[in-house]
Amino acid sequence: MxxxxxxxxxxxxxxxxxxxxxxxxxxxxxxxxPYERLKKYDINDTIVFFGSARLLPMHEAKKNVADIKxxxxxxxxxxxxxxxxxxxxLGFAERDLEMAQYYEDTEELAYRLTKWSMGLKxxxxxxxxxxxxPGIMEAANRGAHKAKxxxxxxxxxxxxxxxxxxxxxxNLNFEFHYFFMRKFWFAxxxxxxxxMPGGFGTLDELMEILTLVQTEKLKKKxxxxxxxxxxxxKVINIEALAEYRVISPSDSKLIKFADSVDEAFDYLxxxxxxxxxxx
Numbered sequence: 001m002x003x004x005x006x007x008x009x010x011x012x013x014x015x016x017x018x019x020x021x022x023x024x025x026x027x028x029x030x031x032x033x034p035y036e037r038l039k040k041y042d043i044n045d046t047i048v049f050f051g052s053a054r055l056l057p058m059h060e061a062k063k064n065v066a067d068i069k070x071x072x073x074x075x076x077x078x079x080x081x082x083x084x085x086x087x088x089x090l091g092f093a094e095r096d097l098e099m100a101q102y103y104e105d106t107e108e109l110a111y112r113l114t115k116w117s118m119g120l121k122x123x124x125x126x127x128x129x130x131x132x133x134p135g136i137m138e139a140a141n142r143g144a145h146k147a148k149x150x151x152x153x154x155x156x157x158x159x160x161x162x163x164x165x166x167x168x169x170x171n172l173n174f175e176f177h178y179f180f181m182r183k184f185w186f187a188x189x190x191x192x193x194x195x196m197p198g199g200f201g202t203l204d205e206l207m208e209i210l211t212l213v214q215t216e217k218l219k220k221k222x223x224x225x226x227x228x229x230x231x232x233x234k235v236i237n238i239e240a241l242a243e244y245r246v247i248s249p250s251d252s253k254l255i256k257f258a259d260s261v262d263e264a265f266d267y268l269x270x271x272x273x274x275x276x277x278x279x
Contacts, residue, residue, distance in 0.1 A: 029183040034174050038189070039173065044131040045276060046152060046189040047113055047268070049106060050205045051136025051196030052099075062091075062099035064093045071160055102196050102228060103139045105261050109194065109227075110143025110151075112265045118149050120277060127189060131182075132164050134174065136196045141167035154182050183208060191267055191276055192223040197231040213254055214247075223271040225264055229257045 007013075016022050056064070068090045075083040097235055110128045117126040128144035130137035132153025144151035145167040153168035155175045164173050176182040188208060197208050206226075212218040238255070241247045258264040 025188065026042065027178060027181060029182070030176055030178055034185055037171065041150065043127050043150070043152070043172075044189060045109075045126050045191045047126050047192045047272075048129045048186050048190045049110065049136060049140035049194045049196065050131070050198060050202045051102065051139075052135060053131075053133045053135040053199040053200060054199075055103045055135040055139075055197070056096055056100050057103050057139070058097075058100045061093070061097040065090065065097050068093050078278060102231075103136065105227065105264075106136050106139035106196055107143040107146070108261045109264055110140040111147045112143075112203075112261070113268060114144040114147035114149035114151075116142075116265075116269055118147065125277070126272060128247065129154065129186070129190070130168075131155065132168055132202075134163070134165055136198065138165035138167060140194075141165055145169075153187055156182050187212065187218065190222065191220070191227065192267070192272055194264070195224070195226045195232075197228050203235075210254060212258075214251055223268060223275075224255045226255050226257050227259070229259055232257070234237040235240055 008014065014047060017025060068086055072086050072090065074085065075086065077083060113126065114128055127150050128140050129152040132139040132141070132155035137153070141151040141153060142165070150169045150172060151167060152172045153174065154166055155164050155173070156179060157177055164175075168278070174182075176185075183205070186205065190209075193206075193209055195202060206224075209218075209222065209224065213222050213224070238247075238252050242252055244248045256267055258267060
């Protein structure tokens with residue numbers, strides 16, 4: 001008598017694991033698998049950098065401006081569609097060049113923080129962590145890599161923009177499906193948050209952490225530094241929120257603005273030193 005072919009074990013049944021019924025298991029793995037890897041490297045404290053995936057390194061931004069200007073010089077008809085389109089592209093490229101300074105500052109700040117952390121008694125006490133993609137995320141991981149320290153990338157599967165940058169420590173490169181599990185790992189180990197200029201994602205991450213701190217759902221001391229007051233004053237108005245009484249005036253003290261790497265580094269080192277560095 002012929003026997004039926006053996007059914008796959010449940011934990012090897014990909015059809016089930018990828019079905020709606022397997023969602024709770026998938027969520028649990030996005031908690032447990034990162035937990036085991038982070039524990040292996042004895043990582044308990046991170047400095048998280050948030051910011052735009054679209055910002056370019058200075059050299060790339062300068063090259064883009066130079067390339068477009070060179071092309072414009074070759075177009076004789078200044079009223080042509082090609083000339084008008086390239087003038088528009090030049091405006092975008094020049095704005096990208098202006099914003100590229102934030103990439104450079106992020107790299108330098110992450111470098112300094114990593115060097116300082118590695119000099120602490122326990123070594124690698126505060127590990128730089130980013131969303132793992134390009135732009136500001138790449139700059140943060142790049143700075144830590146330059147300092148020869150560990151750096152974490154908490155990536156998310158998206159249809160565009162998001163791919164792991166090459167400066168993440170390979171064994172600390174994570175890929176998430178669920179945004180809320182990724183956010184959990186940002187918040188759970190973070191002792192400080194650095195907010196560089198960014199878009200919807202950066203605003204979402206900032207406001208979620210601010211809400212957790214304001215409502216005391218995060219019991220630990222969380223230092224929140226917002227970098228680039230010129231940019232952020234156009235985007236958010238904390239004073240107006242207090243003026244209209246939708247937040248308390250004291251809530252504005254939950255954040256600190258900084259406009260230079262020196263200022264940001266000194267503040268973060270002081271705050272982290274007070275709360276988390278054993279003498």
